[in-house]
Amino acid sequence: MGSHRRLAPSGFDRGISAALCALSAAAALGAAVPAAAAPSDHTRAEVERLHEEAERATEAYNKADERADTLRRQVGDAQDRIARQQEHVNTMREAIGFLAGAQYRSGGLDPSLALLLSEDPDDYLDKAATLDRISAHQADELDELQRALRTLSQEREEATGKLAELERSRRTVARHKRSVERKLAQARRLLNSLTEADRAAYDRASRASRAGRDEVPGPPAGDAAAVAPNGRAGAAVAAVRSALGKPYMWGASGPHGFDCSGLMQWSYARAGIGLPRTSQAQQHAGRQVPLSEALPGDLVIYRSDASHVGMYVGGGQVIHAPYPGAPVRSDPVGMMPIAGVTRV
Known part of the structure; x- marks a missing residue:
């Protein structure tokens, strides 16, 4: 997992909580566990809860990381500009100092004597007048x-202040990340405590379509042959398909591992399109379309907080990075509540 930046100004956790992504199975079990549920049901529900919390933390991490990179670029650009201007100032100061010294040395002589000593009095007067003009011009420039x-x-002072804030944020997010790692470790222990049959049931539930639970109709039946709306979307689909089987990696955007928004960003980058880093921002990276009109390459945003994203590839399927321990895979588009569909 790796740490990243952005101090939680009061409200950091609230402001960032909507930007998150990692575990598509997390919401698949959905409803609260009945009071009479078997212990294995309680265990699966707890694993789901831990995974959802980890997913939100993943996107908080991604958002802080993106903000950190932006601030670092701003600080670097400001420092470069200052260095260039300082060099220019130093050059100007040297020139003005030289001219001032020449004037002082010339002014130490009586002007009439200077004219008498000059081999060419007219040339001396021209140079003296030019010297005065240059001096005033240089002073204005300085x-x-x-x-x-x-x-x-x-x-630079403002940018440095931002960077200091960012570093404080990074430490806050790092502490949060450590907490999430503990949650994921707990989730793994809980999963390992299940029987093989219960683990298989959990996996099936995470990959099952939630028929009837979406507020919008699904893609038309038999659209497996649907084509992407443009060449860039088609290239993104080809890229996301090439990532099938790659591991889920917390906070990663390829090429060897991915979280959910990182997979979308990487896939569209292969098509020459830059997407934002988080699923929440990706939701607004294009035009909203009804799920019933989804085409390959469209981004499917999940949950009311837009904390998960996958890419629609046709045939009622999305490819996404689900959660730690599950590789990039294809699942039914209705595997969890859908917040919207974005055409990039």
Whole structure:
């Protein structure tokens, strides 16, 4: 899992909680466990809860990471600009100092004596007049550069403050991540405590379509031959298919492992399109279409908090990175409540 950035200003957990992604099986079991449920049912429900919490934390991590990269670029750009301006200022100061010294040395002589000593009095007067003009021009430029430098220094101070905030955030997210790792370890222990039959039942439940539970109708039956709406979507579908079998990896965006939003970002990057890092942001990365009109390449966003995403590939199937321990795979599009469909 790996740590990342962005301090939780008050409300960090609330603001980020909607941006998350990892375990498609997490919501598949859905309803609360009846009071008379068997111990194995309680165990599966607890595994589901732990997985959902881990999925939300994954996207919190991704969002903080993306914010960190943005702030670091801003700070780096500001520092580069300041360095260039400082070099320019230093060059100007050297030139102005040289000219001022020349004026001082020239001013130390009586002007009339200077004219008498000059081999070409007309040339001396021309140079003296030019020297005065250059000095004033250089002084104006220096004033302008100093103003620019003050502005850039303020920008750098602000950016450095952002970076400091970001580093504090990174530590907060890292602590949260460690908590999530403990939850995932607990989930693994619980799964291992189940019988082989119960584990198989959990896996089947995570891959089953929730018929009748979606508020929008599913894709038309028999659309297995449906084609992507454009070449870029087709290339993204080819990329996501090539990732089948790759492991789920917390906070990863390929090529050797993925979380759910990382898989979508990587697949569309192969098609030359940049997607945001989180499933919540990916939901708004294109045009919303009804599920009944879904075409290969469309992003299917899950849960009311948009905490999971998969890519529709036709035939009523999505390819997604489900949760730790489950590889990238194809599952029914209705495996969990659908929040929307986005055509990139």
